[in-house]
Amino acid sequence: MTTISFKSVSVILPVMNETYSLVETVDQILRHSKEDVRNFIIVVAEKTTQEALSTIDALIARHGSLIILHRQKMPFIGGAMREAFELVESSHAIMMASDLETDPNLVPLLIAKSREFPQKIVTVTRWIKGGGFQDYSNIKLLANWIFQKMFSLLYWTKLTDMTYAYRIFPTPILKSVNWQELRHPFLFETIIKPLRIGIEAIEIPGFWRARTEGESQNTFLRNFEYFKIGLKVRFMSKNKILKID
Numbered sequence: 001m002t003t004i005s006f007k008s009v010s011v012i013l014p015v016m017n018e019t020y021s022l023v024e025t026v027d028q029i030l031r032h033s034k035e036d037v038r039n040f041i042i043v044v045a046e047k048t049t050q051e052a053l054s055t056i057d058a059l060i061a062r063h064g065s066l067i068i069l070h071r072q073k074m075p076f077i078g079g080a081m082r083e084a085f086e087l088v089e090s091s092h093a094i095m096m097a098s099d100l101e102t103d104p105n106l107v108p109l110l111i112a113k114s115r116e117f118p119q120k121i122v123t124v125t126r127w128i129k130g131g132g133f134q135d136y137s138n139i140k141l142l143a144n145w146i147f148q149k150m151f152s153l154l155y156w157t158k159l160t161d162m163t164y165a166y167r168i169f170p171t172p173i174l175k176s177v178n179w180q181e182l183r184h185p186f187l188f189e190t191i192i193k194p195l196r197i198g199i200e201a202i203e204i205p206g207f208w209r210a211r212t213e214g215e216s217q218n219t220f221l222r223n224f225e226y227f228k229i230g231l232k233v234r235f236m237s238k239n240k241i242l243k244i245d
Helices: 020-036 050-066 076-087 104-116 138-154 171-176 185-196 221-234
Strands: 009-015 037-044 067-071 092-095 121-125 132-134 167-170 201-205 207-209
Touching: 009 020, 009 076, 009 104, 020 037, 020 050, 020 104, 037 050, 037 076, 050 067, 067 076, 076 092, 076 171, 076 185, 092 104, 092 171, 104 121, 104 167, 104 201, 121 185, 138 221, 167 171, 167 185, 185 201, 185 221
Parallel strands: 009 037, 009 092, 037 067, 121 201, 132 207
Antiparallel strands: 092 167, 121 167
16 A cells, blocks of 8 residues: 555445434534544435435535535445445545444544554454443353454454444555445454455544444344354455455
């Protein structure tokens, strides 16, 4: 990857049924990081609720060109994010949720770390001091811990939370990797493929709190699909990970 520096960031927000939490996410980010944010790329699907669309219209009325609305063509969360990646024109991009499960108050720290280490991915972890979980069942907590340990060993990385997809990327990484997943395992793909091609990642702590609005589009059983993509990518050639010009 060519040498780059931090200049500005695009914040990618997929929206399905979020309203007040979307507004709170945007407001908190602008409150602390407005000078660094080039735009918000808000991605909606056919199933996005009318209430959420009305909320987005209100944000556009307030913030104008700072809000980019994109109607996804590929399905699911992976399709939304992959299309959003192609729209990024800033030096870096933040991938996060619009339901407050990804704390927007961490954005200034993500940006600060990215400015300090502009060629690295900066990702949030719930598993180190300063991070944690709220309203997360003990069974899910144990399963998550085992999964993190297993794949940190498999990928020879010190990362402690490879499935919490709250991260800031240098844009060239987003545009050079051949992304393949469409459903939620895509969120895991966004860290393991960069690791396989030698991109460094560093962690900051963050606290996960369950959403208070809407319903998750992920199911518990679908989490087992993460194993499939994790094993597949570990033994994938680097030539298949990168796009062919």
